[in-house]
Amino acid sequence: xxxxxxRSKVLIENRDHVLILxxxxxxxxxxxxxxxxxxxxxxxxxxxxxxEVRCVVLxxxxxxxxxxxxDLKALANGTLRIPPEMARHGFAGFVRQFTSKPxxxxxxxxxxxxxxxxxxxxxxxxxVESASFGLPEVKRGLIAAGGGVFRITEVxxxxxxxxxxxxxxxxxxADAARWGMVNRVVPxxxxxxxxxxxxxxxAKNAPLAVQASKRLAYRIVDxxxxxxxxxxxxxxxxxxxxxxxEDAGEGPRAFAEKREPVWTGR
Numbered sequence: 001x002x003x004x005x006x007r008s009k010v011l012i013e014n015r016d017h018v019l020i021l022x023x024x025x026x027x028x029x030x031x032x033x034x035x036x037x038x039x040x041x042x043x044x045x046x047x048x049x050x051x052e053v054r055c056v057v058l059x060x061x062x063x064x065x066x067x068x069x070x071d072l073k074a075l076a077n078g079t080l081r082i083p084p085e086m087a088r089h090g091f092a093g094f095v096r097q098f099t100s101k102p103x104x105x106x107x108x109x110x111x112x113x114x115x116x117x118x119x120x121x122x123x124x125x126x127x128v129e130s131a132s133f134g135l136p137e138v139k140r141g142l143i144a145a146g147g148g149v150f151r152i153t154e155v156x157x158x159x160x161x162x163x164x165x166x167x168x169x170x171x172x173x174a175d176a177a178r179w180g181m182v183n184r185v186v187p188x189x190x191x192x193x194x195x196x197x198x199x200x201x202x203a204k205n206a207p208l209a210v211q212a213s214k215r216l217a218y219r220i221v222d223x224x225x226x227x228x229x230x231x232x233x234x235x236x237x238x239x240x241x242x243x244x245x246e247d248a249g250e251g252p253r254a255f256a257e258k259r260e261p262v263w264t265g266r
Contacts, residue, residue: 010039011061017054017203018196019047019101022061029068030060032092032114034081041086041093048099054207055199056099058122059106059192060115066105066131066191069113072140076256091146095121096232098224100211102202106195107131107182112170117146120155123214125182126194127173133181134170141251141261145239150231155181 011022021043023030047053060066074080090096091114105119107127116133119125135144143149153161156179176182186194219226242248246266254261
């Protein structure tokens with residue numbers, strides 16, 4: 001996988017004990033393909049073992065999208081290659097990879113599907129005023145299988161979460177902040193600066209104490225949050241059944257062909 005990687009798809013910068021990971025596919029609304037999946041997963045693995053890294057900021061390039069999630073066009077045409085060495089870390093090499101280093105999502109635009117799941121997988125979220133969050137997988141014959149289904153119910157009231165999940169309609173940054181999903185809303189163009197300000201406040205503290213606090217807050221047992229293993233097992237079972245359906249293929253095809261899907265319920 002590493003021989004033919006396009007490393008320009010994720011820009012990586014170390015700045016004052018903060019590791020910045022920027023998905024750099026603005027032409028695809030920063031959608032995640034195999035290269036992005038591997039590069040983010042690899043960077044986070046290294047960050048966990050690097051004592052110089054005290055905080056991680058994840059963002060997208062441009063000002064239109066944080067991430068549109070999985071590259072559905074690549075999925076539809078069969079060119080999506082999920083790196084096997086990063087599959088255990090879940091979507092984008094990130095959503096199932098626990099790190100003791102605090103993580104912040106700098107949401108610079110729309111976060112859709114896996115984009116919202118990436119934000120939910122972060123400890124803190126800073127979003128611009130025009131940002132929005134959505135889990136539209138049901139519109140594509142899929143589910144938010146990158147942890148979105150169960151994580152959204154942990155951060156906003158269940159009925160609000162269910163409305164997002166079942167309608168697939170987005171939520172504004174202001175509403176996300178009102179319901180406790182977003183920590184800070186900043187002016188457009190200020191996502192990264194706002195996230196770095198928050199990261200600096202974290203990085204100036206004793207790193208081992210910060211990391212221990214995070215592990216205890218998440219009730220880490222054997223390297224992952226207590227109780228999540230069962231949720232992921234149920235999640236994987238559901239997505240396995242769903243991917244075997246006709247509708248799961250119809251959704252991405254309709255998206256790629258820019259038409260309304262024709263559901264059969266099979």
